[in-house]
Amino acid sequence: LTLDTRLRRALEQREFELYYQPLYRIADRRLIGLEALVRLNQPGLPPVGPADFIPVLEENGQITALGAWVTQEACRQGRAWLDEGLDFGRIAINLSPQEVRRGQTDERVRAALQASGLPADRLELEITESGLMEQGERAEAFLHNLRSIGVQLAIDDFGTGYSSLAYLKRFPVSKLKIDRGFVRDLPGDVSDAQLVQTMISMGRNLGISVVAEGVETEAQLDYLHELGCESAQGYLFSKPRPASEARAWLPRLA
Ligand code: G
Ligand code: G
Ligand code: MN
Ligand code: NA
Numbered sequence: 001l002t003l004d005t006r007l008r009r010a011l012e013q014r015e016f017e018l019y020y021q022p023l024y025r026i027a028d029r030r031l032i033g034l035e036a037l038v039r040l041n042q043p044g045l046p047p048v049g050p051a052d053f054i055p056v057l058e059e060n061g062q063i064t065a066l067g068a069w070v071t072q073e074a075c076r077q078g079r080a081w082l083d084e085g086l087d088f089g090r091i092a093i094n095l096s097p098q099e100v101r102r103g104q105t106d107e108r109v110r111a112a113l114q115a116s117g118l119p120a121d122r123l124e125l126e127i128t129e130s131g132l133m134e135q136g137e138r139a140e141a142f143l144h145n146l147r148s149i150g151v152q153l154a155i156d157d158f159g160t161g162y163s164s165l166a167y168l169k170r171f172p173v174s175k176l177k178i179d180r181g182f183v184r185d186l187p188g189d190v191s192d193a194q195l196v197q198t199m200i201s202m203g204r205n206l207g208i209s210v211v212a213e214g215v216e217t218e219a220q221l222d223y224l225h226e227l228g229c230e231s232a233q234g235y236l237f238s239k240p241r242p243a244s245e246a247r248a249w250l251p252r253l254a
Helices: 001-013 050-060 063-083 097-102 106-118 129-134 136-148 190-206 219-226 243-249
Strands: 016-025 030-041 088-094 123-128 152-158 175-178 211-214 231-234
Touching: 001 030, 001 050, 016 063, 016 243, 030 050, 030 063, 050 063, 050 129, 063 088, 063 097, 063 106, 063 123, 088 152, 088 175, 088 231, 097 129, 097 136, 106 123, 106 136, 123 136, 129 211, 129 219, 136 152, 152 231, 190 211
Parallel strands: 030 088, 088 123, 123 152, 152 175, 175 211, 211 231
Antiparallel strands: 016 030, 016 231
16 A cells, blocks of 8 residues: 555545644643644554655645645634633644645635634644745735734744744744754753754744743753743653543643
8 A cells, every 4th residue: 555545545534633742831831732743543554654644745735635634623623622611722733835835724724713613812823934934925915814813823843944034024923833953952052052042032022932842851841941931842741642632631711
């Protein structure tokens, strides 16, 4: 079975599943959000992760079909948790630049919000800075449109793309997610510490919240707190888990 064939079957038969990874505010370890990460659930076949299958879908054009499903499913799950009286903060979904390029993201997101009844300010879109730069013109209008109804925009893998920081002015960015490559060697690595500190103060000066990704140790978390980083995500808290397990992290709605 080729990967291409497996993916076609998975889209037809709904064999994808969303896992969730929690984001916490460092100061009080309060849950502030969940990142939805897609998994391929085809028992009996060799496991394959999104890093391998997303590029195939980008290549064959089916990334928009996956993106539509991810958006609908995240919105449906979010609404279901709210209806149970559970608070997840925001749900973030990842947008591939190819999805943005092929268009209709705006309509797709609006339709999913409307169909599910999830409030728009409970949804966040993650896009890499390279993705934003690549899709500049096209993305600018629809991201401002979505922002105007409350949808948040996070820059994923911040610090790794070739980009001019001017996009921070041009796009309605609400969150910077510091790439885990800068976090891995903290607290020991002096230049990573400098870079992370610079990203944190940039975020603060621009009124954009900052999350450190890939936090695996208490030592990294303590150091990030010292540097003034607001929130964190990583294996220290949890790996991405299925919705049934993520449910246990959610406090009651206030
Ligand atoms: O979850 P994991 O570490 O295996 O993710 C690997 C990569 O796949 C990450 O870059 C992540 O952003 C991407 N990814 C995970 N889920 C989705 C998704 O639903 N849509 C898109 N476009 N990318 C995703
Ligand atoms: O590119 P993006 O940030 O969307 O990638 C998310 C992926 O990063 C998740 O699928 C998850 O598997 C991976 N990830 C999340 N936390 C950690 C971590 O603490 N350490 C490592 N090595 N990978 C992580
Ligand atoms: Mn992400
Ligand atoms: Na990231």
